[in-house]
Amino acid sequence: MEKKELDDELLRQSRALKRRKEQMKKRRQRQNLLKMAGCLAVLALIVGVTSFATSKLGLNGEKPAKKQQTESGSETVRETENKNAKILEEAELLAAGYDYDAAIEKVKSVKGYEQEESLTAAVTKYTTAKASCVAVDVDAVPHIYYHSLMNEPTVALDAAVMGQQEADNMNAWMTTVDEFDKITQAMYDNGYVFVRLRDLVVESKDENGNVIFTRNENLMLPPGKKPVVLSVDDLSYYHSYEKASYPDKLVLDKDGAVKCHYVKKDGTEEVGDFDVVPRLNSFLEEHPDGAYHGARGMIALTGYDGVFGYRTDTAYQTKENLTADQSAWLEAHPDFDWDNEVKEATKIAEAIKKSGWEFANHTWGHLNVSNKTVDELKADNDKWVNTVQNIVGETDTVIFTHGGDIGDWHDYSADNAKFSFYKEAGYNFFCNVDGSVPYWVQIRENYVRQGRINLDGYMLYRASQGQTEVLNDLFDAKQVFNESRPTPVAANGGS
Ligand SMILES: [Zn+2]
Secondary structure, eight states: OOHHHHHHHHHHHHHHHHHHHHHHHHHHHHHHHHHHHHHHHHHHHHHHHHHHHHHHTTOOOOHHHHHHHHHHHHHHHHHHHHHHHHHHHHHHHHHHTTOHHHHHHHHHTSTTGGGOHHHHHHHHHHHHHHHTOEEOOGGGOOEEEEOOEESOHHHHTOHHHHOHHHHHHHHHHOEEHHHHHHHHHHHHHTTEEEOOGGGGEEEEEOTTSOEEEEEOTTOEEOTTOEEEEEEEEOTTOOGGGTTTTOOSEEEEOTTSOEEEEEEOTTSOEEEEOOSHHHHHHHHHHHOGGGBGGGOOOEEEEOOTTOBTTBOOSHHHHHOOSOOHHHHHHHHHOTTOOHHHHHHHHHHHHHHHHHTTOEEEEOOTTOOOGGGOOHHHHHHHHHHHIIIIIHHHOOOOEEEOSTTOOSSOSSOOOTTOHHHHHHHHTTOOEEEEEOTTSSOOEEEETTEEEEEEEEOSHHHHHHHHTTSOOTTTTTOOHHHHSOTTSOSSOOOOSOO
16 A cells, blocks of 8 residues: 555544544433433422322422432432443443453442343343353464564565565565454454463463463354454564664553554654554454453563663663664664663553553564573573563563474473473463464463464465465455565565
8 A cells, every 4th residue: 555545544544433433422422311311301200299299298398408309319310320321331341352241240230230121131131142152162273473564565665775685574574554454354354353372271270389271161252253362573663673664662642552653754753553552452442342351462572672662671771782773773862761761661561461462472582492402592581581571571471483483293291391491481371383274272281382373475475376275264365465565475584
């Protein structure tokens, strides 16, 4: 898509969303007003009858006192009405995300809900919906992943701007905004629902306190709905991305929602949905039935250039062992304050987690675990703990880079020293890249492993050319592939 079209499209979508939200708000206000009017009418009737009766019986009190009573009475009814409407709205959202138990509990939290027809009807509705759900086959759940989205592919894929090698890398590994939007909509239309990797299992502990996994037999979705796990790699806005039409960092908007800070090619500065996290959050706010219990995805983080565009690695603080990119960046940012950078990144991490996302270790140095020794992995993990975990919190998941793994497809065994190291360090979930099959899940007593499908230029190109059928169940790659990409899109190492 051309830059102008892209800008228009972004503007259109944000306006449409605003308009729809306004319309919904107005509709809600109208409904509330109608309800209130109805209540007031009933109340007026009751008051009328009561006052008629009391005057007939000669029990008529002082007029001002009676008026006061009426006002406080209507106030209570109105308050109750509003409170119930709010409870129902919250319950509807929970039920839309297939959390029927929580929805029912929410409604039943209203004292005397049994007497309120709208509330009992909701309980019946959620109970029926829950009963119609079927258990997911947790061994057949696909896992898709993205890197950051190219906002201006004509820039990111231009060898004159990026250099041939980097432009080829971007073409192979990255997804454009319009490809992401088409995939997200098509998968939603096909019934896909985001679930967490940890939703596939039940985690418990044995008598020695070791974590034990069993298949989750109770991951329930309505018939026709299909589970999918999502991850996003390398959300650091590396220095190597600087020329390539990515946002430069994540920020919080005035409501505390995670957005991207993006400086366009023409120098215009914008805050909006310019990458996977805010873009998917906005989509799922509008389509809450696209996520199971509010699930989003896992964000796989390295640490060497910091996280979310914040330069939080200790190298920026000590100014030792800086790369040329890092030195240049520090020179361009003389006001840089490392403590503040960590503080800001921590706020972003909190807001990301609050919106349903989780974090995973992607190694501090983007290492291919296949070619590293246990000692190297240990040193790398220490760095990750000190420079990333301090910001995003603990995680039990490793998402391997460069398509690597700490073993082949056979079960990890106790004599696998890398596996033993990661287990001891507290990791139980492992993800590799496997774009050769529609899904690959390995649930074992002591770990869970899943293969991930790269939804990048290389995969989309091959699928659009009929060279692979791996995406066929998810969406039609022909409808998705951005035709402005240089073709053929070649494989380019791994990311
Ligand atoms: Zn990576």
